Amino acid sequence: MLLAPSKKALVPFVSVANMMRLVHHVGVEIFLKELTDAIEADFARWPEFDKTPRLGSHSHDGVIELMPTSDGQIYSFKYVNGHPKNMAQGLQTVTAFGLLADVATGYPVLQTEMTVLTALRTAATSAMAARHLAPKSSRTMAIIGNGAQCEFQALAMRAVLGIESVRLFDIDPKATEKALRNLAGSGLETVACTSAQAAIEGADIITTCTADKAFATILTDNMVGSGVHINAIGGDCPGKTELHPDILKRADTFVEYPPQTWIEGEIQQMPKDYPITELWRVVTGETEGRRDPRQITLFDSVGFAIEDFSALRYVREKIRDTQFFEELDMIADPDDPRDLFGMLSRAAG
Ligand SMILES: NC(=O)c1ccc[n+]([C@@H]2O[C@H](COP(=O)([O-])OP(=O)(O)OC[C@H]3O[C@@H](n4cnc5c(N)ncnc54)[C@H](O)[C@@H]3O)[C@@H](O)[C@H]2O)c1
Numbered sequence: 001m002l003l004a005p006s007k008k009a010l011v012p013f014v015s016v017a018n019m020m021r022l023v024h025h026v027g028v029e030i031f032l033k034e035l036t037d038a039i040e041a042d043f044a045r046w047p048e049f050d051k052t053p054r055l056g057s058h059s060h061d062g063v064i065e066l067m068p069t070s071d072g073q074i075y076s077f078k079y080v081n082g083h084p085k086n087m088a089q090g091l092q093t094v095t096a097f098g099l100l101a102d103v104a105t106g107y108p109v110l111q112t113e114m115t116v117l118t119a120l121r122t123a124a125t126s127a128m129a130a131r132h133l134a135p136k137s138s139r140t141m142a143i144i145g146n147g148a149q150c151e152f153q154a155l156a157m158r159a160v161l162g163i164e165s166v167r168l169f170d171i172d173p174k175a176t177e178k179a180l181r182n183l184a185g186s187g188l189e190t191v192a193c194t195s196a197q198a199a200i201e202g203a204d205i206i207t208t209c210t211a212d213k214a215f216a217t218i219l220t221d222n223m224v225g226s227g228v229h230i231n232a233i234g235g236d237c238p239g240k241t242e243l244h245p246d247i248l249k250r251a252d253t254f255v256e257y258p259p260q261t262w263i264e265g266e267i268q269q270m271p272k273d274y275p276i277t278e279l280w281r282v283v284t285g286e287t288e289g290r291r292d293p294r295q296i297t298l299f300d301s302v303g304f305a306i307e308d309f310s311a312l313r314y315v316r317e318k319i320r321d322t323q324f325f326e327e328l329d330m331i332a333d334p335d336d337p338r339d340l341f342g343m344l345s346r347a348a349g
Contacts, residue, residue, distance in 0.1 A: 010327035014112035014315060022315070022324040023116070029159035032152075035124040036131070036160050039310040043128070046280035048072060049306055053260035056237070061085050061213065063237055069305035075101045076309040078114055082237060084211035092148060093211045094118060100312045107331060110316045114308065119149050121311040122303060123156035126231045130161055130205055132282045132289035133254060133297040134229035138204035139164045144196045144218055145210035145234055146170035146179040153207050153231075154179075158188055161205075165189040169199035170210075197223050207231040208242045215239060215269070221246035226294040235266045236302040243298075245269045251296040254279045254289070256304035265300040276300075 014022070023031050042049075054067040062083030069076055078098035086093050096114035101107060130138070141163050143150050147170070157163040166188050170176045176192050183190050193199035196218055200206050206228055208218045216234075221244055224230070230251065235241035243266050253276050255261040267274060279299070281287040290297055319325045334343035 005329040006333045008107075009329050009331045009333040011108045011330040012110050012316075012319065012325045013328040013330075014110070014319060014325045016113045016116060018319075018324045018326070019113050019116050019315075022318060022322070023120070025322070025324065026318065029155060032120060032124050032127065032156040032159045035120060035311060035314055036128045036156065038314040039121065039124055039307050040128045040131075040283055042071075042306050042310040043280040043283040045071070046278075046284075046306070049309070051257055051305070053257065053263060054305065058238070067303075067305040067308055069309050070103055071309070073103055074109075074309070074313065075103050075106075076305065076312050078118070078305065078308040080114070080118065080303075082211075082240075084213050087147070087211070094148065098308055098312055100309075100316060110312060111328065111330070112312065112315055114311070117311050117315065118303075118308070119152040121307050122149060122233060122301070123152035124160075124311075125301065125303075125307045126153055126207065126233065126299065127156040127160035128283075129254065129279055129299040129301070130157060130229055130231060132279070133299060134161065134205050135227060135290065135293065138229070140167065140203050141165070141205040141207060142167040142169070142193075142199040142203035143179075143207045143209065144169050144199055145208060146175040147209065147211060149209045149233065150175075150179045151182045153209060153233075154183060154188060155186060157205060157207075158186070163188070163205070165191065167191045167193050167199045167201070167203055169193045169196050200224070200228075203228065205229045205231060208234050210234045210242055213237065213240050215241050217244050218242040219247060220244045221250065224250070224296060226296060228296055229290075230296065230298045231301065232266055232298060233301045233303075235300070236264050238263055238268065240264075241266050241269055247296070248274065248298065251298040252277065253298045253300050254282065255300050256302060256307075260304060261300055261302050264302040266298070267300055
């Protein structure tokens, strides 16, 4: 006879439908702003976290990754994939789900979808980095690659930095049309461009978020003028980059967790003595971010576990006392902890 699960068996679960309800309940731009602050707060206490490069299982067309971290109280992990060819089959390039657990007992305390949440946290991380690195007067951004991440990146830069105009380019005009449609009414001026070169004209911030499992060259050195901030998010896997290495020679490059970025980021193309700065040191004020109006700053984003930790703890706080989750019967809870088999036996028939 199957018994109803006990309270200890139940773990709050945020489905895709509930995540979307939560985001609309909070408001997309407020969500992005608050998430940016949550990520920044965790970057400011970076040394407290247990850190490791994510564990990837690579195949010909993609990668599946596990991203764990802990601040000593709460543990988190995210499952995420990256399959650029998925889109042609009507599937997402990136899908994800994640979990928070109590370090003291190891018991999960939250499970959520993270496909939508990853797009939000990646955009919030970009905005957090740009807050420290982009020119203070930034009003125009370019986005090259107008897929799933694109609108999130634009809205986070608007919410956090006050960006007013977005110049869009994608090799597939249908992607740009989709972004124009989705951003209509957002308050952002949107301009469709016919090349990457045209898109970056007059942009203070250049975001590259293309997907191709290759050493791609989305930007070459001659395209990039002085004083811009580049936010490169699509180079996030061994053998998958977006920038010509000559750009990196002129730029000051900021990274999340160096042992992971050396494997996955734009800097995988550079010699090991190439200078990089950890972004968390800029957040704490230990190191300068932008120091010169002519400087090219580059955030070589690959996506690090602490950003997912921040997103998960933010969602956990936000769903408290709401209807935006359900309870999953996830943890076996026998009356006598040693009598797991007895619990199974009693469930027969
Ligand atoms: N750094 C991070 O934290 C992070 C997080 C999420 C996703 N990503 C990466 O960001 C990238 C974008 O993700 P997505 O979910 O938007 O992918 P997507 O497949 O939905 O969109 C990618 C877009 O790039 C376009 N594109 C490909 N090559 C191009 C080129 N040479 N010039 C212009 N456009 C080009 C495609 O037509 C497509 O519209 C992926 O590489 C993904 O792995 C990084």
